[in-house]
Amino acid sequence: MTRATEFLVNGSLRLALHTLAEGEGRPLLLLHGLGEQSPMSRPDWTSAWNGPVLALDFTGHGESDVPVSGGYTPEGLMSDVDAVLAQRGPVTIVGRGFGAWVGLLVAGARTSLVQGVVLFDGSGVVGGGSQPPTPYVNVLPASGTTKPDPYALLELSRDPRPPDYALDYVRFVLEDSEIENPIVVSARIRPDWLAAVAADIGVIELPLDQAIESFT
Amino acid sequence: MPSTNETREFPGAKAPERTGSINSSGLRLALNEWGDPDAPVLAMVHGGFDFSRTFDVFAPMIAEAGWRVVAWDARGHGDSDHAHMYGWSADVRDHLAAIQSISSEPIVLLGHSKGGGQLLDLLDGRPSLAKAFVNLDGLPSQFSSPDVNDRERRRMRRADLASGLDRRRRRNELSRRPDTIEGLAERRQPMNPRLSREWLEYLVTVGARHDDEGWRWKIDPVLHLGGFGPWRPGWSLDHLAALEMPFLGVLSGVQDDPMGWKSRHSDIEPFLPPGGRLEYFDDIGHFLHIEQTRVIADLVLEFLEPLR
Numbered sequence: 001m002t003r004a005t006e007f008l009v010n011g012s013l014r015l016a017l018h019t020l021a022e023g024e025g026r027p028l029l030l031l032h033g034l035g036e037q038s039p040m041s042r043p044d045w046t047s048a049w050n051g052p053v054l055a056l057d058f059t060g061h062g063e064s065d066v067p068v069s070g071g072y073t074p075e076g077l078m079s080d081v082d083a084v085l086a087q088r089g090p091v092t093i094v095g096r097g098f099g100a101w102v103g104l105l106v107a108g109a110r111t112s113l114v115q116g117v118v119l120f121d122g123s124g125v126v127g128g129g130s131q132p133p134t135p136y137v138n139v140l141p142a143s144g145t146t147k148p149d150p151y152a153l154l155e156l157s158r159d160p161r162p163p164d165y166a167l168d169y170v171r172f173v174l175e176d177s178e179i180e181n182p183i184v185v186s187a188r189i190r191p192d193w194l195a196a197v198a199a200d201i202g203v204i205e206l207p208l209d210q211a212i213e214s215f216t
Numbered sequence: 217m218p219s220t221n222e223t224r225e226f227p228g229a230k231a232p233e234r235t236g237s238i239n240s241s242g243l244r245l246a247l248n249e250w251g252d253p254d255a256p257v258l259a260m261v262h263g264g265f266d267f268s269r270t271f272d273v274f275a276p277m278i279a280e281a282g283w284r285v286v287a288w289d290a291r292g293h294g295d296s297d298h299a300h301m302y303g304w305s306a307d308v309r310d311h312l313a314a315i316q317s318i319s320s321e322p323i324v325l326l327g328h329s330k331g332g333g334q335l336l337d338l339l340d341g342r343p344s345l346a347k348a349f350v351n352l353d354g355l356p357s358q359f360s361s362p363d364v365n366d367r368e369r370r371r372m373r374r375a376d377l378a379s380g381l382d383r384r385r386r387r388n389e390l391s392r393r394p395d396t397i398e399g400l401a402e403r404r405q406p407m408n409p410r411l412s413r414e415w416l417e418y419l420v421t422v423g424a425r426h427d428d429e430g431w432r433w434k435i436d437p438v439l440h441l442g443g444f445g446p447w448r449p450g451w452s453l454d455h456l457a458a459l460e461m462p463f464l465g466v467l468s469g470v471q472d473d474p475m476g477w478k479s480r481h482s483d484i485e486p487f488l489p490p491g492g493r494l495e496y497f498d499d500i501g502h503f504l505h506i507e508q509t510r511v512i513a514d515l516v517l518e519f520l521e522p523l524r
Contacts, residue, residue: 011300011387011438059301069243070309071291071301075445078377079384086385109377132451135341137305139313142242151241155305165446168370172377 003040003055005063008083015080016063017087018055025051026115028212029084029091031099034124034156035148037062046094048213054091056084058099060149068142070151074102074127074159081106085113092215094208097122098156100187104197107183108169111176116215118184119194120208126191128158163196174202184211222397222426226418228509230276232269238288240313246295247288247314251279256524257319260287261311263329263354263475265407265435267294269422274505277513282524283324288314290331292436294423302439304447308334315345322347322461324520328505329354329476333452340455348462348523350516353476353502355456355465356449357483383438390437394430397421407475410501449477459489464519466512469498476502493519 001021007014020030020042028049032038038055046053057064058080060072081102085091090113095103100119107114136158140150173182185198186208197203206214232248239245248268258278260271268287275285289296290307299306311334315323325346327335332354339346383390395403401416408416424431456465465488471478481496488494495515497504505512 009388011384013300067300068297069241069291069299069306071299071303071306073301073303073305073445075377075380076301076303079381082381082385108374109381132454135337135455137308137312137338137341139309139316140241142239155303158305160446160451162446162448168373171370172374 001042003038008087010059010079010083013059013065013067015059015065015083016057017084018057019052020055021046021049021053023049023051023053027052027054027088027091028215029081029093030055031081031093031095031103032056032058032061033097033099033122035061035153036096036123037148045209046212048209048216050216054084054088056080058102058152060152061147066143066145066147066149070140070149070155072149072152072155074098074105074156077102077156078106078109082110085110089113090115092116092118094118094120094212095122096120098124098127100125101127101161101193104166104169104183108172111173114173115177116179116182116184117173118208118211118215119187119197121187121189124156125187125189125194127156127161127193129160130162130192132160133158161191161193163192166193166197167200170197170200170203179215181214184214186211222421224397224414224418224421226273226415228276229272229418231272231422238314238317240291240310243291243299243310244297245288245291245310245314247286248275249287250275250285251283253284255279255282255284257323258283258285258520259315259318259323259325260285261325261327261331261335262287262290262293263331265293265439265441266328267423267434269294270419270506272418272422273509274513277509278516281513281517286318292439294434298436298438302436304334304337308338311335311338312342312345324348324350324523326350326352326516327354328352329502336452336455336459339461340458343460346461348520349459349464350519351463351465352504352512353466353468355467355479355484356452356477357479380440383440387438392432392435392437394427394432397431400424400431400433408503410470410473410507411503415506453484453487456484457487457489459492462519462523463489463492464516465492465494466504466515467494467496468500468502468504469496470501473501
């Protein structure tokens with residue numbers, strides 16, 4: 001099908017939510033990587049999913065609005081996903097790169113609404129590393145409607161991601177989830193945070209297509 | 217309800233002599249100034265949930281000694297624009313935009329609390345901005361965190377996450393609760409237990425606005441205390457050790473003040489930059505420059521005298 005797009009309200013901005021496939025039951029929500037946007041059609045690796053397949057453009061990406069003067073944080077962009085949860089109810093998430101990081105955070109923050117999360121390779125999976133990177137502070141010109149927003153690229157490629165911080169969110173998920181294996185790592189690239197998540201006793205590893213199938 | 221032109225007086229408090237604004241990538245930040253416009257510049261950066269008019273006594277005192285004192289409201293605070301997104305790095309960048317708009321030469325920077333912590337980050341990356349740096353109880357240390365075990369820390373983080381997301385879901389419906397001047401002052405008192413009611417009522421008249429229902433703080437209602445993400449206090453000490461400009465740190469030793477990081481002299485001293493100076497007051501609370509304005513102003517002026 002040709003993807004259908006609707007816009008969700010998030011404060012003063014609009015978020016683009018695309019439907020890549022119709023279906024009954026719990027949606028599969030795709031979160032793209034840093035600087036990317038949602039796919040134009042359903043990826044082949046989602047073929048095992050019988051329910052709806054949705055894809056969200058993060059703030060400052062794709063068809064979503066660009067905020068004035070940045071201020072991007074992964075924690076702030078959890079509210080993008082939360083806007084989808086508020087409208088659609090429970091979902092299963094597949095996150096690529098930066099989307100994997102946000103997917104894990106929001107899975108930990110909304111344990112009853114995120115029913116499974118798959119962490120996969122993609123742009124922005126490393127972030128700023130386990131410790132803050134060398135300070136780099138710069139003021140960019142007002143970006144207007146440029147996408148991806150240069151401030152998103154700047155700020156979301158430098159946020160620290162300590163492994164123990166990631167494991168806090170793993171604990172939030174595992175303590176609450178009614179699913180046997182609610183976190184699946186399919187990524188091959190393993191920055192410190194993702195290596196720690198994958199090594200947790202409550203997390204399993206599967207190839208991407210099998211990971212998605214595990215939540216059907 | 218009181219009329220919109222109701223004011224309060226406070227001994228020594230002076231409204232800014234000049235006001236203006238700064239453009240930080242399209243976001244407007246409100247700017248206030250005291251003192252001779254041709255005098256050397258000293259910029260003050262306020263802390264979290266404060267605003268630049270909280271310097272209404274301290275800034276004129278410094279200005280009277282021959283400084284052009286400049287202070288701006290952080291995004292979402294005071295008279296600055298509310299932003300769609302907030303974060304530590306965005307605040308740091310706003311400070312850079314402000315400083316660059318004020319002077320192309322190095323200036324003296326002074327930060328209180330969160331503002332001081334953010335200047336540590338900025339000056340590690342942009343040391344040429346400052347010819348001296350004064351930090352008022354804005355030196356977070358990993359050693360002085362409250363005695364909280366891992367389970368409790370996770371529980372607190374989890375509760376903060378859920379409430380933060382709930383608040384952002386409702387952000388278009390949120391507004392600060394209206395009250396009388398006295399009522400707002402009373403509600404702020406728990407954050408400022410060592411400051412007088414007279415001062416807090418004065419703050420309401422410069423930090424809140426009045427509408428048909430009463431006075432409301434101007435701060436963006438989506439903002440709340442906490443929410444630093446993975447940030448750790450100890451990271452700031454790396455920035456402190458990296459500084460190269462003349463440095464004065466001032467710590468409050470009052471451990472039961474609800475605000476501040478409670479860093480002790482022994483936490484910070486090993487990380488002081490070469491020639492750095494650290495003063496410790498065990499009888500002045502976190503808002504040192506408000507609680508003992510003359511003492512702190514004299515200390516700052518004495519430190520800056522060789523730099524005039």
